[in-house]
Amino acid sequence: MNVVVCHELTKQYGRSKAIQNMTFRIAENKITGLIGRNGAGKTTLLKIIAGYLHHSAGDIQVFSENPFNNLKVSANTIFIDNEMSFSQGLTLKELLETAGSFYPNWNHDLALKLFDYFSFNSNQYHGNLSKGMKSTFNMIVGLAARCPLTIMDEPTSGMDSATRKDFYRALLKEYIAYPRTIILSSHLLDEVEDLLEEVLLIKSGEKCLHLSIDQLKEYAIGVRGKTVNVEKWTEKMEPISVQEIGANMSYAVIRNDRSIKELEDARQLGLEVTPVSAEDIFSYLTSKTKGGIDHVFSRG
């Protein structure tokens, strides 16, 4: 069963399009990473899925219903981000109790254990927490709610590295014990890649790639060698990225669909073929210009 189905989804703010013609499906009980650069439209997409925003065109179905203004979607979805707003009149403990009264699958025991583990003070107010503590508290709510669709928009922002590791571990353990559909957005792929099963890569409001994490890891290869040779070899291909890495040396990233003969040719030309990490593939695929940041300085 597909939990989220989008077809030609578009969201417009005035004239600028935050989301353009996105078509994808997110299957049940999978951890999907929504990966994109800053401003790629990750948050907008997630808010549309959560039913907070109205889409401009196309179609979106969450649990086979339009999520906007939908109670069923609201009851089965939780959207966690660092702008989450909680009442100033209730203490953290009371907030957990209130959340428990709203979400039917809420696990209060887990919430309290996590609450103690991260040494929260039950008489504190949400507004007085630091940024990292807020994210941690929101994460506790998100995990304990056990919603069939759990959406987390950059959940680790502001957390220190120890808390991050704890969070990812807690997320994984919870997911294994109670499988649910999780959409996790992040701009740091290397941090979440061990956790994800699928990756939805978006670039300036458009879907770039949607594949499993294993496929993404093998998506591209890098070749390094003399600029002349690299150019000669990649002549008939469309490199994802070409960089100069020193005097007459170049590094090109190409799709991993070359024949054995072509790879043999590369070796003959003295090119070094290397795998490319998922994080690097992501940054090459989503960079706005082919040359990268070096171009800015080389032209000056």
Add this chain to the structure above:
Amino acid sequence: MYLAEVKTWDIVKKQYRYKLKSYFGVFTSLIVIQLLAILFSFNGTGSGSGSSNSIQYDFYYYTSDIILIFMMIWAFITAIIITTRAYRYDDFSFVTNRVISQVSNILFLLSSSIFAGITVYLSTNLFQILAFYFKNNYSIIVDSLTVTEFIIGMITSILYIFLFASAGYLVGILIQLHKGFLLIIPTVLFGGLILDGIGGDPRVFENVTMFFGQETSFILFICKIAIVSSLLLLASLGISNRMEVRK
């Protein structure tokens, strides 16, 4: 994981309970404002004096008018405050949709109006007693209210407070819809007042006050308030149902 089916009315009740708890500050401000109103009422809300032969007398009305007016303004402002972004976002951290969010807000306003209306009467008694002790000893207190009048008075206060809350709610929603209303609404209100003043023929606002104030039948009065309040609130519901939650 199975999908939970929830009933609208259950969630309305939960949101309402959540609001009663979390908007507690509203009631604190109510008490502060009432104390202030009592202070203002201390000189009596109306007075007169007279004499005949050897008797000279002053009389003062100690009524709840000022307290009621303060409560009406309080209700208006409270209603605007709960439509603001921070309060709206709070609902959506938990289960809700726009209608539920609005209905629970309206229920909250209704119950705080009832609370305010009752406390108007209680605080009236308080300040009448205070006035008796602080004024000179020769006072004769006349309490002219019968039980029915007392109840009718209380219900009327509640209805007036709720009317203002409904108006404030619509104003708040309009401002949330477009910030332009922040300018338009005061301009229309004060502009209207000024125009009435310039023309020397105050019609608009007088008609509005007469519509409610001159009504002698209690049942008709209840109907009028109920109809106007529900129109205001339905308009708010209609508008907010199309609003996006978070940008």
